[in-house]
Amino acid sequence: xxxxxxxxxxxxxxxxxDSEQVMWLGLCELRIMNDKRWPWLLLVPQRPGVEEIHDLTxxxxxxxxxxxxxxxxxxxxxxxxxxxxxxxxxxxxxxLHVHVIARSEGDAGWPGPVWGYGMREPYRREDLHRLAxxxxxxx
Amino acid sequence: xxxxxxxxxxxxxxxxxDSEQVMWLGLCELRIMNDKRWPWLLLVPQRPGVEEIHDLTxxxxxxxxxxxxxxxxxxxxxxxxxxxxxxxxxxxxxxLHVHVIARSEGDAGWPGPVWGYGMREPYRREDLHRLAxxxxxxx
Numbered sequence: 001x002x003x004x005x006x007x008x009x010x011x012x013x014x015x016x017x018d019s020e021q022v023m024w025l026g027l028c029e030l031r032i033m034n035d036k037r038w039p040w041l042l043l044v045p046q047r048p049g050v051e052e053i054h055d056l057t058x059x060x061x062x063x064x065x066x067x068x069x070x071x072x073x074x075x076x077x078x079x080x081x082x083x084x085x086x087x088x089x090x091x092x093x094x095x096l097h098v099h100v101i102a103r104s105e106g107d108a109g110w111p112g113p114v115w116g117y118g119m120r121e122p123y124r125r126e127d128l129h130r131l132a133x134x135x136x137x138x139x
Numbered sequence: 140x141x142x143x144x145x146x147x148x149x150x151x152x153x154x155x156x157d158s159e160q161v162m163w164l165g166l167c168e169l170r171i172m173n174d175k176r177w178p179w180l181l182l183v184p185q186r187p188g189v190e191e192i193h194d195l196t197x198x199x200x201x202x203x204x205x206x207x208x209x210x211x212x213x214x215x216x217x218x219x220x221x222x223x224x225x226x227x228x229x230x231x232x233x234x235l236h237v238h239v240i241a242r243s244e245g246d247a248g249w250p251g252p253v254w255g256y257g258m259r260e261p262y263r264r265e266d267l268h269r270l271a272x273x274x275x276x277x278x
Binding site: 053054064065069084087088089091092112113116 | 190191192193200201203204205207208209211212215221222223224225226227228229230231233242249250251252254255
């Protein structure tokens with residue numbers, strides 16, 4: 001088990017394959033999507049079996065709000081993006097996860113949503129690690 | 140000024156044209172998107188000039204979480220949907236608004252997102268009003 005990981009929680013395999021760990025927050029694991037088209041973070045609450053935000057306890061809901069908004073603010077400051085897009089969808093991966101994406105005018109698919117748009121474009125390893133380091137520094 | 144409306148707040152014209160009022164919550168106006176392809180609600184915090192959730196005060200952030208999750212839970216119970224999709228995007232309409240959508244396997248565009256998918260399909264007036272009444276009863 002990794003440091004910070006909660007007992008009984010197992011990350012969904014697709015989330016694990018498509019993204020890379022950034023850091024542990026109080027409730028969530030913060031990950032970065034390995035897609036260089038947009039700066040795209042994921043918060044994964046460490047609660048086994050939960051699919052909907054409203055199924056978290058009230059305290060966890062408040063924690064998730066706090067962590068999501070902290071991450072959103074840091075990502076906006078770091079990137080200077082036009083707009084943060086935040087969402088919990090889960091139509092494909094049911095394990096609860098919250099997207100926080102930095103969108104800028106003229107980026108891929110703008111002003112449409114990122115989900116389902118074209119194909120994921122992985123970073124070079126060193127670029128992904130550098131970006132993860134920048135995110136840690138921004139929070 | 141309508142009862143419940145906050146002084147100094149004016150609803151974005153596109154939101155007003157595309158959706159219909161359901162009720163006033165503590166912070167938000169709750170509206171229903173006039174698109175019969177999906178049961179789709181909008182929460183619009185009555186705070187002039189705010190575009191990002193993280194720019195709300197901490198108290199307003201907590202209120203928005205509470206109201207969003209209450210609406211999500213009610214909509215899921217009412218519709219029996221597969222998954223709630225909730226999101227704050229704002230790439231087109233900048234006035235802060237939160238989408239809460241009931242998604243079900245096999246619905247229009249499933250499992251992709253609803254935004255940018257095809258053309259809006261308005262309800263018949265009486266169907267829209269009946270649905271708004273069901274939402275009020277479910278909350």
